[in-house]
Amino acid sequence: QKEVEQNSGPLSVPEGAIASLNCTYSDRGSQSFFWYRQYSGKSPELIMSIYSNGDKEDGRFTAQLNKASQYVSLLIRDSQPSDSATYLCAVILYGNKLVFGAGTILRVKS
Amino acid sequence: KAGVTQTPRYLIKTRGQQVTLSCSPISGHRSVSWYQQTPGQGLQFLFEYFSETQRNKGNFPGRFSGRQFSNSRSEMNVSTLELGDSALYLCASSPVIGGTEAFFGQGTRLTVV
Numbered sequence: 001q002k003e004v005e006q007n008s009g010p011l012s013v014p015e016g017a018i019a020s021l022n023c024t025y026s027d028r029g030s031q032s033f034f035w036y037r038q039y040s041g042k043s044p045e046l047i048m049s050i051y052s053n054g055d056k057e058d059g060r061f062t063a064q065l066n067k068a069s070q071y072v073s074l075l076i077r078d079s080q081p082s083d084s085a086t087y088l089c090a091v092i093l094y095g096n097k098l099v100f101g102a103g104t105i106l107r108v109k110s
Numbered sequence: 111k112a113g114v115t116q117t118p119r120y121l122i123k124t125r126g127q128q129v130t131l132s133c134s135p136i137s138g139h140r141s142v143s144w145y146q147q148t149p150g151q152g153l154q155f156l157f158e159y160f161s162e163t164q165r166n167k168g169n170f171p172g173r174f175s176g177r178q179f180s181n182s183r184s185e186m187n188v189s190t191l192e193l194g195d196s197a198l199y200l201c202a203s204s205p206v207i208g209g210t211e212a213f214f215g216q217g218t219r220l221t222v223v
Contacts (some may be wrong), residue, residue, distance in 0.1 A: 032210070034211060034212075043215060045214070046211055046212070049211050095166055097166050098208075100155075103153075
C-alpha cells in the first residue's frame with residue numbers, strides 16, 4: 001500500500017461544475033494534510049491545509065478530512081478552465097516527513 | 111517577501127559527472143526539504159535539513175547528499191550521475207521542521223546525457 005494514494009485521473013468536469021478530488025493515507029497518526037496545485041512545467045503551489053476533522057472552506061475550495069477513514073478530499077466549486085492542473089495531496093507521516101501522492105490530473109472543459 | 115530561490119534553473123550533465131544544486135529558503139524559514147519529481151514516480155522525498163542538520167531522509171542512494179548552512183541556505187549534491195537522475199529537483203522551505211506548510215521553489219531541471 002502506498003503511503004498516500006490518489007486516483008491519477010484525468011478527472012474531466014464541465015466548466016461551472018464541482019470537481020471532487022480524493023486522497024487516502026496509510027499512517028493513522030497523521031495530523032497535517034495539504035493540497036497543492038501544479039500547473040504543467042511549474043512547481044507545486046500550496047492551496048489548502050487542514051488539520052482537524054471536518055470541512056475547511058477557502059473561496060471556491062473546500063478541504064474535507066476524516067481521520068477515522070484516513071481520507072482527505074478537495075472540492076472545487078464553480079470549476080474554471082484555469083483550474084486545470086495536477087492536484088497533489090500531501091500528508092505529514094511518521095518521522096515528520098511530508099509525503100506526496102502521485103497527483104490527480106483535473107481537466108475543466110469550457 | 112522573496113520566495114524560495116533555486117539555482118540553476120536548468121542543467122545538462124554527462125553520466126558520471128557530479129552536480130550541485132542550490133536553494134535559498136524564504137527569509138525566516140529554517141527547514142529546507144528536497145524532492146525529486148519524475149513523470150513515472152511523482153514527487154519523491156530526498157531529505158530535510160533543519161538548523162544545519164539532516165533530520166529526515168528518503169529512500170535514495172548515498173550518491174544523493176545535501177547540507178545546510180547557518181543562513182539556512184541548502185545545497186544538494188548528486189555524484190556519479192546516471193541517466194535515471196534526470197528529473198525536476200524541487201526545494202521546499204518551512205518555518206519549522208515537520209507538521210507545517212511547505213513552499214516550493216521553481217525547481218532545477220537536470221538532464222543527464
